[in-house]
Amino acid sequence: MMSKRGRLDQFIAKRLQVSKKAVRQWVINHAVQVDGKDAYGVDQQIDEFSHIVCNGEVLQQFVRQYYLLHKPKGVVSATKDDIHATALSLLGLSTEQQAMMHIAGRLDLQSSGLLLITNDAKWSAALMSPQHKVAKQYLVTVANPLDDNYAPAFAKGMYFDYEGVTTLPAQLTVVSDYQAIVSLHEGKYHQIKRMFGRFRNPVIELHRFAIGDITLGALKQGEYRALTTAEIAIVSGY
Template sequence: MSINRSRLDRYISEKLNISRRDVRLLVAQKRIVVDGKTTDDISLIINKFSHIEFDSKVLQANKASYIMLYKPVGVVSATKDEQHKTVIDLLTFPEKSSLHIVGRLDLNTSGLVLLTNDSRWSERLTKPENKVKKRYIVTLKNPLTPDYIAAFEQGMYFAFENVTTRPATLAILSDYVAQVDLVEGRYHQIKRMFGRFRNPVVNLHRQSIGKLALDNKIKVGESRYLTPLEIEQIDT
């Protein structure tokens, strides 16, 4: 049984197929251990990563995983695909089949992709109201002008969805390269915004999500676990 959040007595009742009255007895007898501590609280809220034991027998021992990947161009942000290699295919971690993608990149975009099995963590990063900033480096076919800066800051109206994009920050790094910071990620948003200037995107690369930047020691296609500090920082 996999849970996100549950009362301890409900979880033990379903896991051992016993009544909640029997669970109360087990707890009173100090036979239930949660995260290394004997508990006397049947209403304790547990989650899928709580380590739970009954009479020294492990009932649940899931571990949260947080991974950064340097996604190459030509790889899809999906768990399965019949035509292309997926980001999951690039991973070598034993728990990779349980991971989901936090903020997808399209086929022709490279850069930072996060993967996890912690749905609450990924939801906090992807909810629009949390306004987690994503930074992209964009290479364009035609030269940039200062007009782009104001247009991105004002937001752009897309008639197809009947929405106006949230303000985005654009910095001109060179004649053909810009840095763009977004707090949303609509379908092909960056390419469509530059499309208003009839300026095709030649290369699109995601450099960071929140405070977490792609590790410059990771090569294209490689991945690693996030450090505890990175896990905490990206969520603030």
């Protein structure tokens, strides 16, 4: 969902099918409130989370929502799918609420782990931006044994022809012959699988267990919870 900012008079005129002149008069007469206060002008900027009341009628009252889902394998990171269960379908939200939600940082069909779902486009865009340097951590299981060549290659970055860019430095820590923890500050298309592909080492399992200080904890596959205030605040300004 894209963030929707605009003028107060345009919103009310369209919502109630009235003229902007009528809206102007209501504002003058203190008949319009935004977030509990009288509107200060017809050109006042609002967004999709502004609480708007006109002549005692509530016109908009969306609340920011942030959820953490432990995505199982076989669940698609999408809002709709004709074949597979979707991440949103596991949240038990109303149809109206689902229409407002989107996924911040997708996982592919056969990957599992931490998935963030929100209706706050500004927050999710900041969270996924490399500029904010929020680390995404994955436990990766591969088909062939790992060696000392992997960590330097990941730290150096790899050039991807598809995008025409070099990946940012990534941290790889070998935890066993066939498993490593990978920490990224970006999320290009199938990035981890493609990076291991440079070594001709197929990824067997990919499990994301943390984004910044947000972790799965004891959450079981298919379970979800609301984010805490501290977790939401990992994006500066929230």
